[in-house]
Amino acid sequence: TIDIQHTHITPNPIYDHRPTPDPEPNQTHTTRTRSTRPDPNPHRPYHPHQPHHPPTIEETMGKQRRRRAKKGRAKVNPMGMAEMVPPDELSTVAPIVMNMKSTDPAARASACTAIGGIILNSKRPTALIHHLAKNGVVRNLISLLVDPNGHVAVAATRAVAKMAICGDNRVSIGLYKSDVMTPLLTLLTDESLHKALNSGLLSGLLTHALDLATCLAEQCDGVAKVLTEKGALKKALGWGFVEGDIPREVRLAAASLVCVASDDNPILTKYLLESEEGKGVTKRVLALCQRHSNGGSTTSKDSSADQKHRQHCHNSRRLSALAASFLLNCSTSSLQQKHTAQLAAMRKEMIEAVTKGLVGLVGIRPVAIIPGLSSKIHQLIQQAESRLSKKPAKGEDGGKDKAPAWRGHREVQPWEKALEGWVEEGIGLKVAMETFANLCSSFSSSSMEEKIGGAECETLLKAILAEIAKHELPKRLVVLLRDHLCASYAISKKGLAKIPKNSDKSKVDQIKEVLQGIRFFRQDLPAAQLMRVYKLLGSIALRCTQCLFNYIIHLSPENLGNMASLWSLTYEWLNVITESYADSDPDSLLSQQVESGVGLLWQLAMKRCIAPNTDLALLASLARSGKSPTTKAHSINALAQAGLHPTYTKQNLNIGKLILERIEEEKLPEPLEVLSAAGESLIDLYSEDNVFIKECRELRLVQRIKAFLPVYSSKLKGEEGQKLDRFTMEHQQSVLENLAAFADYKAGKI
Secondary structure (H helix, E strand, O other): OOOOOOOOOOOOOOOOOOOOOOOHEEEEOOOOOOOOOOHHHHHHHHOOOOOOOOOOOOOOOOOOOOOHHHHHOOOOOOOOOOOOOOOOOHHHHHHHHHHHHOOOHHHHHHHHHHHHHHHHOOHHHHHHHHHHHHHHHHHHHHHHOOOHHHHHHHHHHEEEEEEEEOOHHHHHHHHHHOOOHHHHHHHHHHHHHHHHHHHHHHOOOHHHHHHHHHHHHHHHHOOHHHHOOHHHHHHHHHHHHOOOOOHHHHHHHHHHHHHHHHOOOOHHHHHHHHHHHHHHHHHHHHHHHHHHHHHHOOOOOOOOHHHHHHHHOOHHHHHHHHHHHHHHHOOOOOOHHHHHHHHHHHHHHHHHHHHHHHHHHHOOOOOHHHHHHHHHHHHHHHHHHHHHHHHOOOOOOOOOOOOOOOOOOOOOOOHHHHHHHHHHHHHHHHHHHHHHHHHHHHHHOOOHHHHHOOOHHHHHHHHHHHHHHHHHHHHHHHHHHHHHHHHHHHHHOOOHOOOOOOOOOHHHHHHHHHHHHHHHHHHOOOOHHHHHHHHHHHHHHHHHHHHHHHHOOOOOOOHOOOHHHHHHHHHHHHHHHHHHHHHOOOOOOOHHHHHHHHHHHHHHOOOOOOOOOOOOHHHHHHHHHHOOHHHHHHHHHHHHHHHOHHHHHHHHHHHHHHHHHHHOOOOOOHHHHHHHHHHHHHHHHHEEEEOOHHHHHHHHHHHHHHHHHHHHHHHHHHHHHOOOOOEEEEHHHHHHHHHHHHHHHHHHHO
C-alpha cells in the first residue's frame, strides 16, 4: 500500500509569511532605470536573467508554522555555526556603526536606517548579520528599539525587522536569544508610548514591530505563547480585525501576526470561547471572512459600528483571507476536555464561514488583469514623462538651474499605486489558497483524529468536500492554472515558439495578450518590481497545484470524474516552467513548483485521470534528476501509475527499467524517500499475476529486488535511517517487508 500524505505548505528559505521590505532612499528607482549589478544566481523562476534584487517577502500564510520539536529536528544554534567569510558589505558598515552611540538623535536614526538598507541590499544577508552580531551591532540595535526619540526607535525597529525578514531562521532564533522580546513587548503594549508619538511615527513603529513579531513567532518556539500571555497578541487581534480607525499597513501587519501566532494556541482560543469580548471578536472575524462571498456588498442591517469597521478595513480581500486563515487555526486548536463541546459548536460555524469566504476570494484572476494593468501603467509613465518635459529648465528668477530639494523621502513613482493594488489582490488570493489547502488537510490528519476523534473528523471532512464541490472551487483553481500556463509561456525565453501547434485559438490569444503586458512590464518597471511580479505569479501557481492535490487526494475515481484535461494542463505547464530547471536551486520557487506539479500528476494518475499518448519523457527526466527527493519520488509514483494505463502498456518495460535503475544507483545512491517510492511502485506495477509476465522476466525483476533488499535494510539501519521520525520509520519498514514478500510471491509466478 502507498502511504499518501497531504501537501503541507511550509515556508521556503525566503519565508512566505513575511511582509515586503519597504525600499530605502538609496534603493529607489526612477522610471525606466535598471540595476547594472551582475546576478549571482541567473536562473530564477519565470525570468532567468534578472539583475540581483533584494528579497521581496510577502504575507503570512498563517497555518503551517514550523514545528521542529514535533518533527524531531534539533534546534539550530543561531550564531554557533562554522566560520563564514566576512562579506564585502561589512567594510561599508564600519563607519556607520560609530554613529549608533552618538548623542545626536539624527545621527543614531541615520545609522539605523543605513544598516537596514545595507542588509536589505546584501547578497548574503545572513553572513552579514552574523558578523554584525559578532561585533555587537545587533545588541546595540536592539537597545535602540525603545530609544527616547521616536525617529530613532522607528529606524531601529525597521532595521531589526529587516534582519529577521532577509536572514534565515538562524537570525530569528539569534534575535530571540538576544532578548529582543523585552523591548518588542514594550513597543506593542505600552499605551503611554503610543500616546507620546504622533500618528505617522506610531504607524511606522507598530508596523515594523508587528513584522518582527511575525517573523519570530513563525521561527521560534515559545514566542507565540509569550505574545499571548503578555497581551501583545490581544492588541494585534484588535488592530487587525476589530478596531476601526487603524492605518492599513498596521492592520495587515497585525492580522498577519495573529494568523501565525494563533496556530495551535489554546490560550487564544479559550479567550475567544469564554469572554464576552472574545465572542465579539469572533463575530467580527466571521463577518469579515465572509465579506466577499456575495461580492463584498454591505447590508442595511449592519450597525453604524459595523459599517465604520468595513469602511476602515478598505474592503481588503487580503484581510478577509487572513481572517479565514485565523478562523481555521482556531478551529483546530487543542483545548481541555471542558471546552471541547464549546469549540465543537463553534468549529462548524467557523468552517462554514471559511468555506463561504473562499468562494469570493478564489475567484480573482491576477493573470487576466495583467494586459489592462500594464497598459495603464505604461500610460501613467508616459503622462508623467510628458509633464516633466514641459517643466522649465531654469528657476523662476531666470538664474542657474536649481538642484531638486530632497525632503528625506523618496518620490512616489506613477506606477506604484496601480501595481500595489494588483499585488494586494494577488496576495489575498495566495493567502486564500493556502487556507483552502489547509482546510482540505486539517481534518484528515492523525493529530486531529487524536484531538476530536476519527468519526468527527470524517464527518467534518465530508461536509467540507461537499461545500467545496457545491461552490465549484476546484473549477476556479483549474481556470487559475490555465491562466498561469499562459503567463509561463509569456515569460518563457522561447515564448510563442514553444506553444504546441494544436493549441486552441482562445489560449493562443490569451498568451499574446499576457505577453504584450509582460513586455510593458519589462520596459516600464524597475528590475526588483518586475521580479516581484514574477515571484507572486509563481507563488500563486504553486499554491494552486497544492490546493488541487489536497482536494483530489480525498476523492475516489468515481467522484472525481474525467479529469484527463487537468493532467494535460498540468503536464504542459511543467514542460514550460522546466526550461531553466536544470540550473535552479533545490529550495527555489521553481523547484517547489515542479515538485508540487509532479505530485498533482501522481494523484491524477492514481485516479486514472491520464490523457492518452502523453510523452512521459519529462517524468522520466525528473525521476532521474529531480532537485528534491520528493520530486523524484512523485515522478516515480506517477510513472508507475501511468504504466498501468491501457494507452501506456507498451512503455511498461521502459518504466520498470528506470525504477530499477534508481534503486541500483551506486555513484549517487538515492535517499530513503526515493527508495521507498520505487519499491512501492514496483509492487503496484507488477502485482497482477497474469499481466506483464514477459516484462518481469526480461527485467529479471525478482533477482534484482532480492539483491536490493539487503542494501535497503542496511540504509534503514544507517545514519539516514536514524534521523527518521517514528511514523516515517514504520512506513519504511513496512515497505521493506512488503517488497520482500512481493519478491517471494512473484518468484513462484514467473
